Amino acid sequence: MASSPYQNAESESENKFTFAIPNIKLQPLTHLKDYIPNLQTHPSPLDTNPFFRPLSEFYITPSDVILRHILHDFTGTFPTSGPNLAYHRAGPRKQIHFEPGHVRAAIVTCGGLCPGMNTVIKELVVGLWELYGVREIYGVRAGYRGFYSTEAVALNPKMVHEWHRKGGTVLETARGGFDLDKIVNAIQDRGFNQVYIIGGDGTMRGMVQIFNEIKRRKLNIAVAGIPKTVDNDVGIIDKSFGFQTAVEMAQQAINAAHTEAESAVNGIGLVKLMGRSTGHIALNATLSSRDVDCCLIPENDFYLEGKGGLFEFLDIRLKDNGHAVLVVAEGAGQDIIPRDDQSHVAEKDESGNPVFLDVGGWLKSELKKWWERDHPKELFTVKYIDPTYMIRAVPANATDNLYCTLLAHSAIHGAMAGYTGFVCGPINGNYAYIPVEEVAKAKNPVNTRDHKWAWFRSIANQPDFARS
Numbered sequence: 001m002a003s004s005p006y007q008n009a010e011s012e013s014e015n016k017f018t019f020a021i022p023n024i025k026l027q028p029l030t031h032l033k034d035y036i037p038n039l040q041t042h043p044s045p046l047d048t049n050p051f052f053r054p055l056s057e058f059y060i061t062p063s064d065v066i067l068r069h070i071l072h073d074f075t076g077t078f079p080t081s082g083p084n085l086a087y088h089r090a091g092p093r094k095q096i097h098f099e100p101g102h103v104r105a106a107i108v109t110c111g112g113l114c115p116g117m118n119t120v121i122k123e124l125v126v127g128l129w130e131l132y133g134v135r136e137i138y139g140v141r142a143g144y145r146g147f148y149s150t151e152a153v154a155l156n157p158k159m160v161h162e163w164h165r166k167g168g169t170v171l172e173t174a175r176g177g178f179d180l181d182k183i184v185n186a187i188q189d190r191g192f193n194q195v196y197i198i199g200g201d202g203t204m205r206g207m208v209q210i211f212n213e214i215k216r217r218k219l220n221i222a223v224a225g226i227p228k229t230v231d232n233d234v235g236i237i238d239k240s241f242g243f244q245t246a247v248e249m250a251q252q253a254i255n256a257a258h259t260e261a262e263s264a265v266n267g268i269g270l271v272k273l274m275g276r277s278t279g280h281i282a283l284n285a286t287l288s289s290r291d292v293d294c295c296l297i298p299e300n301d302f303y304l305e306g307k308g309g310l311f312e313f314l315d316i317r318l319k320d321n322g323h324a325v326l327v328v329a330e331g332a333g334q335d336i337i338p339r340d341d342q343s344h345v346a347e348k349d350e351s352g353n354p355v356f357l358d359v360g361g362w363l364k365s366e367l368k369k370w371w372e373r374d375h376p377k378e379l380f381t382v383k384y385i386d387p388t389y390m391i392r393a394v395p396a397n398a399t400d401n402l403y404c405t406l407l408a409h410s411a412i413h414g415a416m417a418g419y420t421g422f423v424c425g426p427i428n429g430n431y432a433y434i435p436v437e438e439v440a441k442a443k444n445p446v447n448t449r450d451h452k453w454a455w456f457r458s459i460a461n462q463p464d465f466a467r468s
């Protein structure tokens with residue numbers, strides 16, 4: 001008989017596995033029974049659902065895990081730092097914790113918009129209703145503050161039927177308004193026992209506090225996070241929903257910039273794309289378009305004047321091609337844009353995120369000044385396109401819509417089973433439950449040392465802006 005890679009495979013708790021495979025560390029997954037003793041379990045209603053008729057392998061067991069790193073070097077030199085992390089696999093469990101008739105679920109959306117938010121909400125409602133027979137599902141309006149400042153709206157499959165076709169979030173979203181006591185008191189007072197939180201890195205930091213406070217009060221409430229960020233700046237997961245849709249939308253702006261630039265004498269098409277601290281949208285849109293000559297991202301500092309600078313590069317491009325297309329992520333160049341007296345101290349939004357100076361507007365004016373100074377007799381045009389909200393305020397494309405459904409189902413299965421304090425998301429293509437503390441800390445910068453960035457630079461011949 002083949003020996004199992006796991007010991008204690010019949011153990012009650014998902015966290016007690018001792019891995020016989022060396023150098024793998026299983027990340028914890030909190031269950032409500034970890035802090036509330038003697039909780040009941042119930043057979044999953046999927047057992048008797050005529051559409052599912054699950055076979056035994058249908059259900060996920062505590063020994064099903066997903067490895068964080070799939071790249072290995074047989075000599076043992078890669079991955080280099082520490083053990084390989086394993087996460088519990090998302091999906092339906094044979095025994096669940098919540099009786100569907102006793103569930104009161106709340107769904108909230110926080111932070112900026114992202115294509116697919118409405119699909120996640122819709123699929124949470126439909127999934128809870130159809131898969132598990134839950135009938136009390138509520139939408140919390142306008143982000144975290146909505147828990148304590150407005151009445152939640154009762155939702156059902158009929159109401160949300162068309163929501164996946166709409167951009168934005170029908171529940172409304174907001175920044176700021178995080179008041180831990182008020183939020184947890186409201187969750188308790190309104191009798192919610194499952195809370196689904198859809199949001200980005202800031203939202204996940206708030207969720208950590210909510211989860212810890214619920215645990216401290218020993219409440220029978222499951223908290224599940226669904227990562228949302230158009231910037232793709234949440235770490236660990238493969239990528240965030242809506243990101244691909246945004247990259248696709250950005251192509252329209254780049255195409256327009258290219259046409260404008262090509263149709264002018266010494267034309268520059270300049271496109272500013274979202275990306276607070278990461279340049280994923282800018283880089284992916286650039287790579288897919290193939291019409292971009294230069295891509296500026298927050299992870300790679302740049303400068304304008306002198307040898308190896310942006311102006312020198314564009315000078316050569318305009319001489320060679322007669323036009324150039326420049327894509328810039330909104331978080332790029334913030335250190336080199338001069339601040340006037342009023343904006344000396346960086347402005348913050350309601351959540352405490354820095355509000356950026358307009359790198360696109362600044363670049364446009366600097367480009368014009370440079371050309372007038374160095375080539376005063378020659379024609380020159382900069383066409384600046386800022387499609388900021390157009391790339392995120394759209395419905396999700398087909399791939400993202402499917403992704404949103406799988407995320408929603410993963411969250412439902414986890415919460416119904418009694419797990420809490422987790423965020424669900426794909427790791428190497430498989431859906432996992434990741435501790436929210438880990439997600440709240442994880443960043444996802446563009447790796448400027450990898451193949452993708454080098455590939456782009458080799459096509460565009462863009463300088464690395466490293467001053468020699």
Ligand SMILES: Nc1ncnc2c1ncn2[C@@H]1O[C@H](COP(=O)(O)OP(=O)(O)OP(=O)(O)O)[C@@H](O)[C@H]1O
Pocket residue numbers: 110111112113143144145174175176177178199200201202203204205206207209228229230231350351353
């Ligand atoms: N450290 C924190 N602790 C508690 N709450 C926080 C924290 N950081 C942010 N929040 C709250 O989380 C919510 C969303 O945060 P934020 O506006 O930063 O958006 P986000 O979730 O990062 O999404 P995105 O970046 O995609 O717009 C806000 O209500 C904010 O007050």
Ligand SMILES: O=P(O)(O)OC[C@H]1O[C@](O)(CO)[C@@H](O)[C@@H]1O
Pocket residue numbers: 112113175200229230231274275276330349392
């Ligand atoms: O103007 P808002 O809605 O506050 O959001 C703008 C920010 O939100 C994001 O779309 C997501 O964080 C960023 O790319 C952008 O800087």
Ligand SMILES: [Mg+2]
Pocket residue numbers: 111200201202229
């Ligand atoms: Mg954020």
